Amino acid sequence: xxxxxxxxxxxxxPAAHSLPKFPLLEEITGGLxxxxxxxxxxxxxxxxxxxxxxxxxxxxxxxxxxxxTEGHFLNKDANxxxxxxxxxxxxxxxDEFMDVFQDSAEFRQHVETLSARSLxxxxxxxxxxxxxxxxxxxxxxxSVMSTAVDWATRGHLVLLLSQTARLSYGAAPTMKIFKxxxxxxxxxxxxAALWRxxxxxxNLIQFRxxxxxxxxxxxxxxxxxRDGWSLREVGLSPVRDESRSKAPRKKLQASEKxxxxxxxxxxxxxxxxxxxxxxxxxxxxxRWIASAVASGLLDKDPAGLYRLKVAA
Numbered sequence: 001x002x003x004x005x006x007x008x009x010x011x012x013x014p015a016a017h018s019l020p021k022f023p024l025l026e027e028i029t030g031g032l033x034x035x036x037x038x039x040x041x042x043x044x045x046x047x048x049x050x051x052x053x054x055x056x057x058x059x060x061x062x063x064x065x066x067x068x069t070e071g072h073f074l075n076k077d078a079n080x081x082x083x084x085x086x087x088x089x090x091x092x093x094x095d096e097f098m099d100v101f102q103d104s105a106e107f108r109q110h111v112e113t114l115s116a117r118s119l120x121x122x123x124x125x126x127x128x129x130x131x132x133x134x135x136x137x138x139x140x141x142x143s144v145m146s147t148a149v150d151w152a153t154r155g156h157l158v159l160l161l162s163q164t165a166r167l168s169y170g171a172a173p174t175m176k177i178f179k180x181x182x183x184x185x186x187x188x189x190x191x192a193a194l195w196r197x198x199x200x201x202x203n204l205i206q207f208r209x210x211x212x213x214x215x216x217x218x219x220x221x222x223x224x225x226r227d228g229w230s231l232r233e234v235g236l237s238p239v240r241d242e243s244r245s246k247a248p249r250k251k252l253q254a255s256e257k258x259x260x261x262x263x264x265x266x267x268x269x270x271x272x273x274x275x276x277x278x279x280x281x282x283x284x285x286x287r288w289i290a291s292a293v294a295s296g297l298l299d300k301d302p303a304g305l306y307r308l309k310v311a312a
Contacts, residue, residue, distance in 0.1 A: 165296020
């Protein structure tokens with residue numbers, strides 16, 4: 001399309017979608033639009049939150065396509081608990097306007113048939129990427145994110161859930177929280193995390209934005225209380241300075257400390273330089289580097305350079 005056509009397309013794009021279940025979340029983000037990526041530790045409630053969001057918006061004006069890689073929808077207790085938070089109209093709308101897939105290929109084929117604006121949920125990025133026939137996990141994640149951006153460009157609302165980098169477990173969220181590849185935070189229009197801000201309080205969950213593209217970074221996070229399968233907003237909390245966060249930092253293993261030391265004089269290293277800096281046999285270095293990439297300590301960019309994702 002020419003310049004005038006693309007400007008007209010931008011002018012006529014629909015506004016961000018409201019979030020009736022989460023009005024405070026809508027307040028700090030402006031509503032759901034583009035590509036959202038939400039990370040969180042295992043068990044924090046990412047899928048429960050995503051399902052609540054999906055059920056709260058599904059209807060004749062917004063279809064939902066949900067890729068359920070972990071089989072959450074096959075848990076009858078979860079289904080009964082979450083749907084029990086809503087009236088019969090929501091179940092009726094979901095039956096008519098929501099499609100759930102466990103197979104990634106079938107999900108993508110279905111998305112290609114959607115002509116009207118829809119909410120597309122990928123739960124979650126890393127498992128979806130692992131289903132690729134290619135062996136490069138970082139390239140697979142980048143491909144998932146690139147496809148998500150394409151969907152958003154076509155007008156869909158895209159919500160992707162992400163695992164947490166191991167070194168971010170239990171810590172206050174930052175952009176380093178996403179596991180596997182910097183392509184995740186680069187592609188996200190809104191990057192956020194669900195985490196437990198109070199040690200020992202399993203029921204208090206906080207939604208905290210860590211990256212925005214077209215809206216300003218909010219100075220507040222949304223506090224939610226989980227009661228069984230129920231999830232409700234209870235207020236806003238100011239975002240604290242990371243340097244003052246009391247969240248414990250994950251203790252580095254010996255191999256991870258060695259990798260951190262290798263980056264004291266460089267921001268990015270090719271494999272050969274990193275191997276030499278480690279001073280270990282090739283087989284050991286490969287194992288250490290692969291483990292560091294998997295844990296989120298290192299990120300491998302498209303040029304093949306390894307970058308440290310946490311401060312040394």
